[in-house]
Amino acid sequence: MNRFGYSRAGDVAGAVRERAANGAAAFIAGGTNLVDLMKENVARPERLIDVTRLPLRGIEEREGGLRLGALATNAEVAYDERVRARYPLLSSAILAGASPQLRNAATTGGNLLQRTRCYYFYDTATPCNKREPGSGCPAREGVNRIHAILGTSEHCIAVHPSDMCVAMAALDATVRVTGEGGERAIPFAEFHRLPGDTPEIDTNLGRDELVTAVDLPAESFPTHYTYLKLRDRLSYAFALVSVAVAMELDGGTIREARLALGGVAHKPWRDREAEALLRGQAPSPELFARVSDATLRDARGFGGNDFKIGLARQAIRRALSQAAAGTPQSQTDKRVQ
């Protein structure tokens, strides 16, 4: 770890001011991603601004939905009675991620901003455009089993590793941020970016901006939902492919449907055209196969991750039928039904 200075932010304005004044300073919350990256010398902040004492830990009712404070831990959100009852998709996705110890420390804001687990990004002995812009992307020709199949660029094929974010994307959450210019709200779909030719930039958060909360809208999908996560072992492993589905059925037809994928792109992946195929239709295996094929129409592998295309195709169909039937994937009994 490099040597760095430390300060404890007393209020949001002070935290933002300090970060704006020092481009080499970083916010730290649960520390479960940043401390790890600092130990690997991938992140070398000059100064850490500890935001954990800011009053941003609450989970509050708001306009029929919920506001999750940026410092609410992953465990607090997943086990909150209102989240469990009204947004079980979010609770399920969080509980599918990391470990209980990590979820006790990890925060909502930190989870949004966690960085990719690409092996080359972590290994400072290799080039990596995300770590060192312009140095190249060894993953394209190298070991790329965990890498993206959608939305890649010639500069980077990394994936965003979060489970929580996949559910938030499906729920059309909003990220609330505060910077020197004041507050703003960023629709979830616009928060994370595709790599394009600037893979070093993961999100559209401004350099001086602090995430203060994530707002969940009133529409919560309490019955027809699932979070299906497929990985190399049954727990405590990042997703190879994950699928979040939220549906609202009206009699025998699908009134509203959301489909978000994790582990396949640089951001939680949503395809609104493919989702639209579901609306107004009766659930059926043929319909789900069509939607799955449409979602993956532009998917491409890089050798080691070719298997993800077939895996995602099956996972989407299975998740859609789990959600339609109201039989969500259990995060304890790992059998996929």
Next chain:
Amino acid sequence: MSDTETLTRLSTADADGESVTLTVNGERHALRLAPWVTLLDLLRERLHLTGTKKGCDHGQCGACTVLVDGVRMNSCLQLAVMRDGCEITTVEGLAEGGRLHPVQEAFIEQDAFQCGYCTPGQICSAVGLIREGHAHTAEEIRELMSGNLCRCGAYTNIVAAIEQAMGEQAMGEQPAARGDGR
């Protein structure tokens, strides 16, 4: 400062570090610490509480699990300075008045270890799990203990030990559970 407070000043880097107060296993420590000292290194290298183990140092094994204000966390990923004011419990702090904690007793009775390296982390994690109160079946124990790896593969007996300790608690042998997450 009370009599039990210890002023630990161990390296020049730390002499002008941050002032941090931590209660570890009931004993208050007023420390000066460089901000890059992790809670794990503080416990092992400075307070000489070597029960807490370093396995991976990256959050991937759970050997370093301790309780922070009663909540289980990986101490390798916590900067000690950020936990200023907290109460830390390690495996050394679980026994009371020379009597082992029921989870420790159960691990012995169920033979829930081989080499023992993961055991302090397993035990602290199990104490945290029981307090959280979300595990009710063996399957749920397995899932909610998945943050603790055991290279010897003692998993079956670890689950049995936790079931035993949970059963004893259910029969009222344990004080009421504290909430998790706070």
